Amino acid sequence: MQTADDAAYAGRHVQVDGVELLNFGGCSYLGLEQRTELRDGAIAAIRRYGTQFSFSRAYVQSPLYQQLEAALDAMTGGFALVAPSTTLAHIAALPVLVQPGDAVLVDLLTHASVHVASGLLGSTPVTSVPHNDIDRLDHKIARLANKYRRIWLLLDGLYSMHGDFAPLEPLRALMQKHPALHLYMDDAHATSWLGKHGRGWVLDNLSERDRVVVALSLNKAFSAGGSALILPTAQARATVRRCGGPMLFSGPVPPPMLGAAVASAELHLRPEFSDLQRDVMERIDLVLALAEQLGVHFVTEERSPIFFVHCGHLGAMVHLTRALRTRGIYVSPCPFPSVPTGQEGIRFTVSRHNTEEDIRYLMEALSIENRKLHEGQESGTIAIEHGLPPDPIETPVAS
Structure with a gap:
């Protein structure tokens, strides 16, 4: 819960407490927030409509x-409905899509916003299921199908903490086996940097989507504001818009963010957009190659811009985070409740803002500090078993 300094921000660095740190914590994977097109789109919308369009939608x-929904339709091949945020999109959609006689399964590691929305489903039975356990899912769905009309599985396309993807091929097989199964997938972290026109992991890999609803983020790599539900039919889009609570009573997306989002969507539809995605993949592959060379282990080694180093407990996580901070590197510490107790670690992300030199510096520092931490704990020179280590004496120095 830190506050960045009131300093110019260009993406490569973030300044905190007077110190300029290499930024390995943001979610702007493509670095679009600095693009002239998006800035101009926001400014043009302000000049034409003001800072807000103060009507209930x-x-x-x-x-x-x-304009935005038409561009998103072209991007995704579906029926897009823009919402003020991904959380409000879930809260709008799920109570409308899930009907009496349905049952709901929620992947244990699905984003907290989906769990919040699933808690609004009244008498509908909602059950958490182990993360990506296809065999358990198969048995659970088979039992529920004998009693309920439809079974909704709520999960992420790309999980925001460990950077692992939903197993789409096994899920496709489950849908073929169980006609009652419907998927509701939060693909916020895969939006833009992955898939044709930036449509993400799920929409790029599931061709049959008549029983699939996907939520995309217009924040993060899209670099604007709001969210988009991609629904399988125009009727489903109309129903959620007319009946989804937040679509009726929440404030609209302000004109500057809508203007930026339209500009971003138009950029996504250009042929050269894939070059930006390729830049991100090159950085991801560099991290994975350096991790193998330097003996750095991640919870998953999938090709996503999200990386998680397991520390084991809170004290080790804080120690490693601070050690990297003294080297001028910002990463995200992940304690409970973002992860279960005993599974604490550091999470870092890579984006087009990061240079090859930055990434090499990070990985070498991570290798050194992680090794020092483990060796120090084994030898007893670093005693931080489950408490917090003392504040560092050194003042962080920017790289």
Whole structure:
């Protein structure tokens, strides 16, 4: 819960407490927030409509919504409905899509916002299931199908903490085996940097989507504001818009963010957009190659821009985070409740803001500090078993 200094921000560094740190914690994987097109789109929308278009969308919506949803339809091949945030998209959609006579299964590691929305389903039975355990899912769905009309499985496309993907091929097989199975997938962290036109992991790999609803983020790599539900039919889109609570009573996305989102969507549809995605993949592959060379182990080694180093407990996590901070590197510490107790670690991300030199510096520092931590704990020179280590004496120095 830190506050960045009031300093110019260009993406490569973040300044905290007067210290400029290499930024390995943001989610702007493509670095689009600094693009001229997006800035100009936001400015043009402010000049035309002001800082807000102060109507409930249930009565009158900004014309920018239609422009944005049309561009998102072209990006995704589905029926897009823009919402003020991904959380509000879930809260709007799930109570409308899940009907009496349905049952709901929620992957244990699905984003907290999905769990929050699933808690609004009234008398509908909602059960948590182990993460990506296809065999357990198969048995659970088979039992529920004897009693319930439809079974909704709620899960992420790309999991935001460990950077692992949903296993789409096994899920496709489950859908073929169980006609009652429907998928509701939060693909916020795969939006933009992955898939044709940036449509993400799920939409790029599931061709049959008549029983699939996907939520994309217009924040993060998309670099604007809000979220988009990609629904399988125009009727489903209309139903969620007319009946989904937050679509009626929450504030609309402000014009500057809609303007930036339209500009971002248009950029996604350009042929050269894939070059930006390729830049991110090159950085991901560099991290994975250096990890193998330097003996750095991640919880998963999938090709995503999210990496998680398991520390084991809170004290070790804090120690490693601070050690990297003294080297001028910002990473994200992950304690409970972002991960279960005893599974604490550090999470870092890579983006087009990071240079090859930055990534090499990070990985070498991580290898050294992680090794020092483990050797120090084994020898007893670093005694931080489960408490917090003392504050570092050194003042962090920027790289």
